[in-house]
Amino acid sequence: MTHRPSIFLRSLSTPLILILVLVAFLALATFMNSGPFNQVVIDGLVKVTLVVGLYVFIGNSGVLSFGHIGFTCLGAYATAWLTIPPLMKKMALPGLPEFILEAKLPYGLGIGFGALFAGAFALVVGKILMRLSGIAASIATFAMLAVINTVYSNWERVTGATSSVVGIPIVRVVWPYCLAAVVSIVIAHLYAISRSGLALRAARDEAIAASASGVDIGRERLIAFVISAVITGMGGALSAHSVGVVTPDTFYLNLTFICLSMLVVGGMNSLSGAVMGVVVLSVIIQVLRQFEKGVSLGGTVVSIPNGLQEIAIGIVMVVILIARPTGLTRNQEIVWQGWPFKRVSAATEP
């Protein structure tokens, strides 16, 4: 007699629990109903989308990619091209093709096209890059990021070079971001339990055995690469709409490393790790920011000097990694084990 929930329920429980965590933040934001706090939650949800996108490729394939923020850049500029009012576009970005110059799409479509554009780009580039594996693949993805950044920072007439592109419609409500994060979690989970996801994880753990059993590693990697590019591209488009401005350097090394750190601190081989990493690090960053502004504790205002926040974040990350080298979730998924009482009886079973 086992009291453990069925395998179906357990595998379904991971995305459900993660979505519940995010919805709780959404509810909190609605409840607080304050502008700055909304912005914080929006930032967090965009990061969730980006890091989940990274997880789809890195977690399943085991190849560390430094290049995905390039897709974020593509997605952000794509939605900027499509949603900025035509008059402003003709002034700022005269090099765009005619039909894009005339276009004025609602932000939802802009985000969708941004994601598709990133995915299409990843399909082409991935065809070439996914022949590589290990550290060579990591560096190749980094080189791709550098190429994207160089092109976007210099192509004056199409991307406005290094100056910021303004006029993107700003979306200040939280639910679209929450919806996007939920969609990306569902996609990531569906991919992870799909045939291709299983094959890719098999290849990650035992490359030779997997290819001997008929797994075409390059093909499975390409599938994961494109899916994760679509998600990170969507995240980029979202981040463009969350602040209304894009510059190429927003989507370069800093963002790359912050997203990678969140993924590794959470546990890079699990979807739960991706989400937990973002939640934990974002909360710590917020608390420290608050301390930077000054917090009153028992009547006295305690504040830390400016700049200490980043130092503290770095130290916290090192300490977490020392204590848990495989991340906060130890690379395990959070699964529903049944109600606590039943779980006890299941555990005592012989």
Add this chain to the structure above:
Amino acid sequence: MTALLQILFDALSLGSLYALAAIGIALIFGVMRLVNFAHGDYISFCVFALLWPSIEATAFVFAGQLPPYLLIPVILTVGACLSMLSEILVFRRFRNANPATMMIASFALGFVIKYTLLMLFSSRPKSIDLWPSLSLPVEIFDARIPLLQVITIVITIVILIALVAFLKRTRFGLEMRAAAENFTMARMLGVRANAVILLAFAISGMLAASIGLILVTQTGTVDIQMGSSVMLVAFIATVIGGLGSLPGAVVAGFLIGGVSVLMQVILPFDIRPFRDAFVYGAVIAVLIWRPNGLFMPRSAKQRV
């Protein structure tokens, strides 16, 4: 002819910087499979050590006023100490962690170093005059080459020769090469792991310090971002050279420096701003052609 000579010197001096940084990274990768992202921040730290202890906006060079025969050892020591300290405090605890975890830990450490510097010195670049006489040009075969370029190249060659002599002729060098080849086996044969790794970190830190000194003299400014751009190219150079292979790292460093300078010259004016895109495109092409780098070390061959 003179133009060609100028290009050659440009390429060699840029390549020297990349090569020195690449060895610093390859040395550490060789002994503990760590890609040390903090290396660029070691460079920045050593550069800022020139200003120590003044943190004013107008750069009052304290250490920089020492005579060269004192200044160089001081800065080298700073680099070595910082590097060894980071191994003792941080990397020692990651000996058995997977490479991605170590990489992120090193990045976090670099983050800490960078923001400590930012907090102390603010982000504004400062200009300092370190050895201004070195930027005067000298004439070689009618080409006017900045003296500093010549010195950079000479210093790099001297450092490379010294390093080769150290690795091939001394006991520590032998131990280090053995550790890079097969760390577990080397330990079983009596190589002291901690000592070897610490030594590798010390050398790597000194290399970072010398890059810092060269950079400051070249640009005349002290900037927080100085290290990271060199570090990124050097990281790519170590991979192209074949991770863990020291000669590979040097050759690839010079290669990337050469290709960058060459592209600057031969690309049409309109697309010259996109030079880096071409350089990185070339990096991808090399990786597709030789996924394990130009010089694959024996230790990296996959055993089935």
